[in-house]
Amino acid sequence: MTKPLSPGATIGILGGGQLGRMLSVAASRLGLHVHIYEPAANPPASETADRITTAPYEDHDALTAFAKDCDVITYEFENIPTEALDLLEQHRPIRPCREALRISQDRLTEKGWLADLGLQVAPFADIKDAASLDTALERIGAPAILKTRRFGYDGKGQARINAPEDAADALASLNGAPAILEGFVSFTREISVIAARGLDGRVACFDPGENVHREGILRTTTVPATIPHSLATDAVLMASRILTALDYVGVMGVELFVTDTGLVVNEIAPRVHNSGHWTQNGCQIDQFEQHIRAVAGWPLGDGKRHSDVEMENLIGEDMDRLAQIAAEPGAALHLYGKAETRPGRKMGHVNRLR
Amino acid sequence: MTKPLSPGATIGILGGGQLGRMLSVAASRLGLHVHIYEPAANPPASETADRITTAPYEDHDALTAFAKDCDVITYEFENIPTEALDLLEQHRPIRPCREALRISQDRLTEKGWLADLGLQVAPFADIKDAASLDTALERIGAPAILKTRRFGYDGKGQARINAPEDAADALASLNGAPAILEGFVSFTREISVIAARGLDGRVACFDPGENVHREGILRTTTVPATIPHSLATDAVLMASRILTALDYVGVMGVELFVTDTGLVVNEIAPRVHNSGHWTQNGCQIDQFEQHIRAVAGWPLGDGKRHSDVEMENLIGEDMDRLAQIAAEPGAALHLYGKAETRPGRKMGHVNRLR
Numbered sequence: 001m002t003k004p005l006s007p008g009a010t011i012g013i014l015g016g017g018q019l020g021r022m023l024s025v026a027a028s029r030l031g032l033h034v035h036i037y038e039p040a041a042n043p044p045a046s047e048t049a050d051r052i053t054t055a056p057y058e059d060h061d062a063l064t065a066f067a068k069d070c071d072v073i074t075y076e077f078e079n080i081p082t083e084a085l086d087l088l089e090q091h092r093p094i095r096p097c098r099e100a101l102r103i104s105q106d107r108l109t110e111k112g113w114l115a116d117l118g119l120q121v122a123p124f125a126d127i128k129d130a131a132s133l134d135t136a137l138e139r140i141g142a143p144a145i146l147k148t149r150r151f152g153y154d155g156k157g158q159a160r161i162n163a164p165e166d167a168a169d170a171l172a173s174l175n176g177a178p179a180i181l182e183g184f185v186s187f188t189r190e191i192s193v194i195a196a197r198g199l200d201g202r203v204a205c206f207d208p209g210e211n212v213h214r215e216g217i218l219r220t221t222t223v224p225a226t227i228p229h230s231l232a233t234d235a236v237l238m239a240s241r242i243l244t245a246l247d248y249v250g251v252m253g254v255e256l257f258v259t260d261t262g263l264v265v266n267e268i269a270p271r272v273h274n275s276g277h278w279t280q281n282g283c284q285i286d287q288f289e290q291h292i293r294a295v296a297g298w299p300l301g302d303g304k305r306h307s308d309v310e311m312e313n314l315i316g317e318d319m320d321r322l323a324q325i326a327a328e329p330g331a332a333l334h335l336y337g338k339a340e341t342r343p344g345r346k347m348g349h350v351n352r353l354r
Numbered sequence: 355m356t357k358p359l360s361p362g363a364t365i366g367i368l369g370g371g372q373l374g375r376m377l378s379v380a381a382s383r384l385g386l387h388v389h390i391y392e393p394a395a396n397p398p399a400s401e402t403a404d405r406i407t408t409a410p411y412e413d414h415d416a417l418t419a420f421a422k423d424c425d426v427i428t429y430e431f432e433n434i435p436t437e438a439l440d441l442l443e444q445h446r447p448i449r450p451c452r453e454a455l456r457i458s459q460d461r462l463t464e465k466g467w468l469a470d471l472g473l474q475v476a477p478f479a480d481i482k483d484a485a486s487l488d489t490a491l492e493r494i495g496a497p498a499i500l501k502t503r504r505f506g507y508d509g510k511g512q513a514r515i516n517a518p519e520d521a522a523d524a525l526a527s528l529n530g531a532p533a534i535l536e537g538f539v540s541f542t543r544e545i546s547v548i549a550a551r552g553l554d555g556r557v558a559c560f561d562p563g564e565n566v567h568r569e570g571i572l573r574t575t576t577v578p579a580t581i582p583h584s585l586a587t588d589a590v591l592m593a594s595r596i597l598t599a600l601d602y603v604g605v606m607g608v609e610l611f612v613t614d615t616g617l618v619v620n621e622i623a624p625r626v627h628n629s630g631h632w633t634q635n636g637c638q639i640d641q642f643e644q645h646i647r648a649v650a651g652w653p654l655g656d657g658k659r660h661s662d663v664e665m666e667n668l669i670g671e672d673m674d675r676l677a678q679i680a681a682e683p684g685a686a687l688h689l690y691g692k693a694e695t696r697p698g699r700k701m702g703h704v705n706r707l708r
Contacts, residue, residue, distance in 0.1 A: 004677070007689055025379055028402050030680075031689030031702065048382050050401045284635060284686045284707060293680075302683035306707060307660050323358070326384075326647075329656035332638045335361055335385030348385065353638060353660060 002199060004297040005071055007031030011295060012070030012092070014084075016043030016052065018336035018346065019076035019272050022280075024049040026288035032296060037066050044336045045076075057084040067091035074250060074295045076271055078104050079151050095295040096250035100270035103246075108149045108180045110268065117245055119238060120264040122257075123183035133167050133181060140183040146170045148177040158216070185264050187257035191225045194276035195239035196251045196290045196300050203243055204290070204303040205236045206283065209311075211255070211275050217344065221275045221311045222354075223282060227258060234263055242268060251276070251291035274313065274346075281332045281351035282309040308354040316343040325350055356553060358651040359425055361385030365649060366424030366446070368438075370397030370406065372690035372700065373430035373626050376634075378403040380642035386650060391420050398690045399430075411438040421445035428604060428649045430625055432458050433505050449649040450604035454624035457600075460503045462534045464622065471599055473592060474618045476611075477537035487521050487535060494537040500524045502531040512570070539618050541611035545579045548630035549593035550605045550644045550654050557597055558644065558657040559590045560637065563665075565609070565629050571698065575629045575665045576708075577636060581612060588617055596622060605630070605645035628667065628700075635686045635705035636663040662708040670697040679704055 005011070011027050013020045016038030024034040025048050035051040036043070046052045051069070055062035057080065067073065067088045074095055085101070088094060103113045111124045125136035127146065137144065142164060148157035157177070159170035171179070191208040198204075210225035211218055225232065239254040242265075253273025255266040276287035285293070285301030293300055314325075319341050325331055328350075335348035359365070365381050367374045370392030378388040379402050389405040390397070400406045405423070409416035411434065421427065421442045428449055439455070442448060457467045465478045479490035481500065491498065496518060502511035511531070513524035525533070545562040552558075564579035565572055579586065593608040596619075607627025609620040630641035639647070639655030647654055668679075673695045679685055682704075689702035 008693060029688055031691050047404045048402055281638060284684050299681040327653040330638050334383050337385050339362060
């Protein structure tokens with residue numbers, strides 16, 4: 001299927017979190033229906049999507065019925081079981097492609113693939129056991145971070161090694177999960193590029209944003225990033241190279257470190273990305289609509305920014321400030337409809353024009 | 355109830371058309387649920403709202419259950435049967451107020467009320483029969499327009515009288531409905547002010563937009579309007595006076611004619627308005643969120659505009675240009691999810707930054 005979807009067609013989305021929710025809103029704006037597939041009951045996206053299937057990824061009947069109801073399938077997170085994807089793909093195209101998922105699901109595969117593409121990445125090593133960790137620490141040095149190869153997000157599944165004697169505890173904390181050791185990169189700032197590629201192979205990027213993390217969770221993204229124009233161009237070219245190498249269709253988040261020796265790729269996410277939420281208020285066509293346009297085979301927007309923006313995530317107890325934020329005349333609030341506020345839980349974000 | 359609604363609360367909306375749809379999206383962005391009440395099956399808003407009741411306005415049980423499920427009730431159109439409103443109001447507050455509905459439901463009442471407030475309106479007369487029409491035509495002169503007092507929209511329920519001999523046919527075309535004769539106003543342009551008033555009595559207005567109609571239907575709204583700054587200020591002050599006089603809570607569309615003797619009020623609509631759709635891409639907080647904020651008791655946004663915008667309605671066969679519009683890099687498309695395209699039917703709109 002290479003023809004653009006017509007209004008009235010249905011996009012299937014695997015995952016019903018806030019990203020699925022905001023994708024649903026963007027799809028409805030283009031007259032497209034959304035069917036969400038999500039194991040958990042009453043997820044954030046259920047409110048804004050047209051249809052929802054509540055079933056586990058092991059339910060073959062539910063997966064088949066879901067696929068048949070959709071014209072194309074996309075996803076809002078990368079850790080989807082391979083068997084479910086195999087089954088879905090028998091019925092409908094999955095965009096972005098399986099290869100992007102395979103690579104980004106595994107930190108070790110991802111680092112290797114990016115390095116093979118000729119891009120700079122942090123020093124890394126495959127960790128199978130205590131012996132390989134010792135060898136890796138000798139080569140990479142401490143401090144370093146031991147991470148599970150799969151299923152990590154927002155700083156989870158990670159242990160910092162400050163000195164070789166921390167190695168055993170760090171390894172034990174991962175409970176035997178396959179792991180990767182990553183060396184620290186000495187960077188001045190972290191930026192990210194939200195890039196999109198259409199079915200026609202055209203690439204469009206939003207301006208790089210500058211990210212600030214705290215406790216492993218993104219706190220703010222500011223555009224424009226305080227980097228020279230030449231570096232912004234480099235970042236966009238690198239992102240474009242990654243998408244084109246994958247024959248990618250959709251939006252990807254590419255996180256980069258700014259270092260003295262140029263840009264180092266931190267990680268890629270084959271989906272809309274928290275650091276791209278500023279586009280909702282800084283651009284005519286935001287990252288969510290851009291992703292929907294790509295997977296629906298529509299022409300992409302050009303990514304042009306009309307305003308400078310600071311995006312602030314509202315996490316856990318940040319919700320105590322809600323009344324105050326709601327009273328800021330120029331603050332665009334985006335809440336995710338989550339009933340329960342928990343420490344570390346992303347409840348919403350606010351975009352402020354600068 | 356004067357406390358602001360908390361996220362998780364429910365706003366009831368009477369009417370499930372495109373205005374209800376876009377109000378739903380705005381409410382979900384603030385973490386508020388929406389329950390739509392609409393007699394027709396599968397209306398545009400059903401896709402983006404959390405809950406929907408499909409029942410006629412004469413179904414007292416359905417109305418009562420709907421009201422009890424909501425924290426506050428608002429509406430997307432003005433022709434709601436009085437009896438239904440009486441019943442709903444026994445259970446929950448209706449915002450904007452009943453008085454605004456009573457006045458705007460009837461062209462004659464509206465013109466009289468605006469004139470009593472000291473605002474300029476077109477010459478008008480109550481038409482009960484052929485004799486009163488003759489008398490009115492003598493005073494007001496031809497050309498003039500005979501309109502039904504109630505239930506008119508988008509140019510429907512109107513007959514133009516070019517000369518006294520057209521009077522009988524014009525009157526017959528209204529099938530005996532109570533009518534008003536309105537004289538023509540010689541105007542250079544039509545503008546509208548989208549004004550909002552909060553529970554706290556504060557008023558915020560968006561910049562006046564300049565409207566172009568064709569065949570009685572709005573085609574484009576452009577901001578800023580090409581009028582002197584002093585006139586823009588007058589328009590905003592007039593709108594503010596109307597809202598304050600009504601102790602209004604919510605967004606109102608105020609249509610004004612620009613004439614040699616100043617601004618003449620054409621009509622008021624006690625709801626979000628087609629001529630305010632540009633705010634979706636020209637402002638941080640658009641008319642839909644502004645209305646939701648008002649009826650939810652939240653502080654209003656300030657109405658500040660960050661970009662110049664032209665809004666174009668997509669009506670009937672305009673949908674043939676969809677592929678072309680989708681390919682304009684800076685065109686923000688908003689479709690209403692209507693399955694069937696019909697001549698004269700509003701299918702969507704597009705906002706272009708200028």
